[in-house]
Amino acid sequence: MTSTTTNTGTDGRITVRISDPGELIAAVPHLLTYRPGPSVVLLNHGGRERMITPVIRADLPDETCEPDMAGDLVRAVLRHPGAGVTVVIIGRHPGHRAPPGRLPHDGLARRLTSTFGNAGRPVDHALWVPEIRGGARWRCYHERCLRGVLPDDRETVLAATMATSGQVTYGSREEMARLLDPDDPAAITRRQHMLDEAIDNGLMRPVAANKTQQTTAASSAPDSRGEAEPADFIAVRGAPPGSSGEAKPTGHAAMDGAAPDWFGEAQSAEHLAVVRAALARAVAGDFDLSDEDVVSLAMALSDLTVRDRCLTTADPPGEPPSTAAERLWLELVRRTPMPERAEPAVLLGYSAYRRGDGVLAALAFDNALAAHPGHRLAELLRICLSHQLPPDTLRRLSDCQEGGLMPT
Template sequence: MTSTTTTGTDGRIIVRISDPGELVAAVPHLLSFRPGPSVILLNHSRGRERRIIPVIRADLPGEPHERDVVRELVDRLLRHPGAGVTVVIVGSRLGHRARPGELPHRSLTQRLITALDEAGRPVDHALWVPEIRGGAPWTCYHDDCGAGVLPDDRETVMAATMATRGWVTHDSREELVRQLDPDDPAALDRRQRLLDDAVEALAGTGRSAEEERAGRLAVVRAALGRAVRGDFDLSDDDVVLLAMALSDLKVRDRCLTTAEPPGEPAAIAAERLWLELVRRTPPPERAEAAVLLGYAAYRRGDCVLAGLAFGNALAAHPGHRLAELLQICLHRQLPPDALGRLSRAQEGNLMPTDP
């Protein structure tokens, strides 16, 4: 193995990879799912750490569409600063036939190399693998970087590091999508009735807006405390109370702070709580948990899950302003670090200091 881990001055765990095969094996963990036939760009940032951000993926195009896809991929990548790029081609598009003695999709790869070189973003490696599985051969489109066999991506240093952080790598994009599937209709109908009753009862409490907000913040803090301890068992009453709390937009916005620092265990626990609420909360209240899930995923660089979550929020509540804003940021490839200002604009982190 040529991967190592170190701890940065800010406490982050840094995984250093120097072998092309291990870099390819890291792709499912960087995407949060194992890709099928794809073209993938890994952008290497400037500086000593050479972070990989972002990871950009697209389905393999047919030859008539290669120019357009290359133009779009390069445009997306150039919105981020960087010092170099690794191109990974996974598998082959259905019906594609490589010329004898050539790797699949060589013309697509060459178009990417040329376009990136002209844009001042050189390609460090251009690699092809039939699939990202342990034992699969990897080969380089360049003549000078060799070939090899992929390690089992489930047993790499990257996989172990992700697992200790609570990150989940799904076996396919479809599996990633399914994790947002709502609870059974009967449970959602039951909670909708409870929500309606709670809203009606709220009108007769006589409490001030400040008292109501303090109570809602207390509900969220308690749920976050349980999440940090690994308890995600939510009763119907829990779902209703949290949905009511997040319907207060000032409370919801305070919850943006739970995504900080991105990828740390407490932030991952909060993200898991929002995911559970997305599945268990009826619309339109589901939208608030979905936008918090998307924000947390976006902040840690998981743009695929972020996009799914923002779409979920807009399906539950068309015209949701924060979901629309964040979806625009995502489509325009705004770097995740730039979103931190939304968290910093809030009064203070809601995560319990002593879980």
């Protein structure tokens, strides 16, 4: 019997249908975009044709923390519509000892199954596997005791489909994080000197906003205290996989909740031209950025009215233009000194979040906060991610901006 089939829709999207639990476990690295270590992974089957969205992963907890984690994970999933859930537990927490005759973390699996059931979202499968690799034996926590052997996850239909679409599955979360590492420390230092010189020459001097705008913006920002570190969150799409004194507070003031860096209209127009030219080159496949290009773009994105307009480049998510823009933000993250690096990092995170890649989004927001601690937009988006807000709910951030940055 064929357990995996594919279908190409009229919009060109490929749908992969998986019916075998072992192949569903093997799909987890591709759905997460990296191979997880010891984890609990929840696959929410919802929407049309039981598409998997979202996928939520967390490190396995200590046994004493299992009740709280189970409640948090269930609440996160229930924010999304769905008809059922698959629970996949990978490996075991260090020091965990399963009782005789029981699978590791049996209590966590049972608690998740019971809590989801009470909420009207049944658990279709609760599965355990020591690690995700070809040949590993998986078991089912349910009494029917399904079991089997994992296929090589690199050779499945889903793996081939993802590779064909250009999506990469990384060996670990750490390997994925290295995507954002600076490309050349000497070049970063050289560009830092160039930026310092530009600031000294007054090329980045903002026009001061009036005190009323600053106070209004700061008081309207949500309180970010008491937020927990989020688990990895993936919303899978498709396959189961400028102004001066009278400025309106729509840029830095509205989104970052701090004293805004207003630039004059002429400066902002120049910055927009720099960004448009870079986006046009990116759409054409040209990501070869000179030191001067990086510095000019860092200066342009420091104009936060321009930065906020760049949020519009994330739409439509996953399409070639927005993918090119996201690649440009990634290149700038790797090439831009701190603290200016925070702006392309938050744009990268927003784009990744909008297309459902919560792992990359979290890495990018963390990068932005490391480059600029207290960066308000990064903090707010990180909170949205920690609450697993669906990506579509963020669209209002770009909808309220004037677009027209991408080439036509």
